[in-house]
Structures are given as structure tokens and as C-alpha cells.
Amino acid sequence: MNKRISAIPTNIITGFLGVGKTSAILHLLKSKPADERWAVLVNEFGEIGVDGSLFEGQHSEEQGVFIREVPGGCMCCAAGLPMQVALNQLIARAKPDRLLIEPTGLGHPKEVLQVLSADYYQSVLEIQKILTLVDARKLSDNRYTSHQTFNQQIAIGDIILGNKQDLYQREDKANLETYVNQQGAAGAMVLFTQNGQIAPEHLQGKTAAKAKAHHHHSGEEKPLLSELPIPDCGYIKAVNKGEGFHSVGWRFSPSCVFNHKQLFSFLSGINAERMKAVFITESGVFGYNLTPDTLTELELDDCLESRVEIISDNIDSQWEAQLMACMLKN
Numbered sequence: 632m633n634k635r636i637s638a639i640p641t642n643i644i645t646g647f648l649g650v651g652k653t654s655a656i657l658h659l660l661k662s663k664p665a666d667e668r669w670a671v672l673v674n675e676f677g678e679i680g681v682d683g684s685l686f687e688g689q690h691s692e693e694q695g696v697f698i699r700e701v702p703g704g705c706m707c708c709a710a711g712l713p714m715q716v717a718l719n720q721l722i723a724r725a726k727p728d729r730l731l732i733e734p735t736g737l738g739h740p741k742e743v744l745q746v747l748s749a750d751y752y753q754s755v756l757e758i759q760k761i762l763t764l765v766d767a768r769k770l771s772d773n774r775y776t777s778h779q780t781f782n783q784q785i786a787i788g789d790i791i792l793g794n795k796q797d798l799y800q801r802e803d804k805a806n807l808e809t810y811v812n813q814q815g816a817a818g819a820m821v822l823f824t825q826n827g828q829i830a831p832e833h834l835q836g837k838t839a840a841k842a843k844a845h846h847h848h849s850g851e852e853k854p855l856l857s858e859l860p861i862p863d864c865g866y867i868k869a870v871n872k873g874e875g876f877h878s879v880g881w882r883f884s885p886s887c888v889f890n891h892k893q894l895f896s897f898l899s900g901i902n903a904e905r906m907k908a909v910f911i912t913e914s915g916v917f918g919y920n921l922t923p924d925t926l927t928e929l930e931l932d933d934c935l936e937s938r939v940e941i942i943s944d945n946i947d948s949q950w951e952a953q954l955m956a957c958m959l960k961n
Contacts (some may be wrong), residue, residue: 639773672730789840
């Protein structure tokens with residue numbers, strides 16, 4: 632007997648670049664009841680798509696975790712209807728007990744909520760708490776407080792999570808509470824955490840955010856560079872820009888193996904707002920996560936190919952040559 636898909640508890644987990652959304656979702660997946668199936672729809676600003684590989688390197692469908700990725704900008708704006716297509720396929724495959732949606736840090740959560748509120752999803756999804764992660768230290772930087780997307784993420788959140796509290800100065804918590812009182816929704820709760828640690832009970836309960844039904848324009852589907860076959864040269868390069876940022880990314884053939892030590896040195900030296908990567912090296916498979924605070928490295932079980940995405944104010948023309956120099960010769 633087929634399981635009827637209806638009223639799937641659904642959470643949007645939003646926040647600006649590098650605030651720790653992926654870490655938060657990975658932490659939540661650890662608390663998933665063993666007998667439940669959870670699905671994650673993850674969106675990335677860059678065209679290449681790395682988060683899916685990072686998730687899949689730590690969780691599998693056999694463990695009841697199903698991942699689908701939508702690269703290439705705000706998932707409800709780019710390439711016609713990529714979000715609906717990906718979401719429908721993910722729900723059909725996973726038949727999940729809970730759905731987590733991570734928009735890109737430069738995406739518009741209000742528009743994502745509108746898509747989820749369309750007539751088609753009324754009986755399929757139950758939109759529960761919207762969680763917005765914020766690094767309270769950024770409130771002193773006008774690049775953030777004047778950014779429409781940053782403020783929209785705060786305005787839509789049922790729960791505002793001041794992440795990375797271990798790095799705060801004394802006044803940062805009070806500043807966030809004041810800012811949410813000014814910019815946030817009435818009744819929004821402010822909590823503080825570090826390393827993206829969120830108690831699973833914060834997912835529960837209906838959202839207070841309202842969205843009008845979303846009637847999306849139809850348009851031509853553009854091919855996803857995250858899914859194109861890799862040409863004979865061994866890699867695909869892709870760039871994107873918007874919301875005041877640029878991205879550059881590369882996908883490499885599975886036969887490309889990187890020097891672990893050289894690669895770590897290169898990634899450590901990148902000056903960017905954000906970098907995510909998975910690499911096949913002679914020492915194993917590793918995931919990388921760079922924010923202005925730190926570079927973290929995590930050994931993964933496996934990945935299909937090496938991928939890297941960098942988001943920055945400006946693209947450094949030297950990055951490609953430096954990256955290629957880290958590749959082992961066949």
C-alpha cells in the first residue's frame with residue numbers, strides 16, 4: 632500500500648552567506664528519529680553545487696536522508712521552475728516525514744515561501760517554523776544591514792538564531808535582540824547557539840509568516856551545469872553574479888586526484904566571503920568549508936567527483952591556475 636503524501640512538516644532554514652545553515656541542518660539530521668525519512672532541498676548561489684555532495688558524504692538514503700540540490704541562484708527565480716521540479720521529484724522519491732529547505736544565503740526566503748504556499752502544495756506541505764541564522768557580529772557592517780536579502784531573512788523568521796555566539800563580544804547579543812525588535816516579525820523569538828546546534832523541538836509548530844499564492848512565470852529550462860557531462864579537458868568552470876556578489880566554481884572528472892597538502896594550502900589562502908568544496912585526494916575524500924572566520928576540513932565517506940565554489944566581492948584571476956597546480960599528474 633502506497634504511503635499518501637500529505638501535510639509534510641516543512642521548515643525553511645535561512646540566513647546570509649557563511650552563517651552556518653549547512654552545519655545547522657547536519658546537526659538536525661543527527662537527531663532524526665531512526666524510523667523517519669527526512670528530505671533536504673538545498674539551494675546554492677553558485678552554478679556548480681557543492682552542498683549536495685557534502686550532505687551525501689555524511690548521510691545516505693539507507694539512513695533515511697534524501698538530498699536534492701538546486702544550484703544557480705535563488706531557486707524560485709532561476710531557470711524557469713527549478714525549485715518546483717526538484718521539490719516534486721524529491722518528495723516523490725523520499726516520501727518524507729519532514730522536509731528541510733535551505734535557500735542560498737543570497738536568496739529571497741519570502742519568494743521561496745510563496746512557492747511553497749502555491750495551491751498545488753496546500754495539502755502536500757505543512758509549513759512549520761522558519762528559522763533564520765544570523766551572525767550578530769555582522770550588525771556592525773553596513774554591507775549586511777543595508778542588504779535587502781539580509782533584512783528579509785530576519786523579517787520572515789519565526790525563530791532568529793544568533794549563531795557563532797562563542798565569537799561574540801559582550802554587546803553583540805543585545806544588538807541582535809534590538810535589531811530583531813526593529814526588523815523582525817512580531818513575536819519572533821531570539822535564541823543563541825554555536826556550531827549551528829539547534830534543538831529539534833524548535834522545528835515544530837506552524838509558521839506565523841504569511842505568503843500569497845505564487846503564480847510563477849513559465850520559462851525555458853536552462854541546463855544545470857551541476858549535471859552536464861564533463862568534457863574531455865577534465866573540468867567544467869562556471870560563474871554567476873547577483874546581489875552584489877560573484878561566484879566561480881569548477882567540477883572535475885572523477886579521475887582527477889588532488890594533492891592533499893597543496894590543496895589545503897591553496898584553500899587556506901583564499902580571501903572570499905564563502906568557499907565550499909569536496910575533493911578527491913591521494914589521502915582520501917574531504918569536504919571544505921571556508922568563512923571569514925575559519926577553514927574547516929572534514930573527511931567524507933565518498934563523493935562522485937571533486938567540486939569547489941567560491942563566492943566573493945571579486946574573482947581573483949589567479950585562483951584557477953593555483954587550483955590546477957594542486958592536481959596530481961596522471
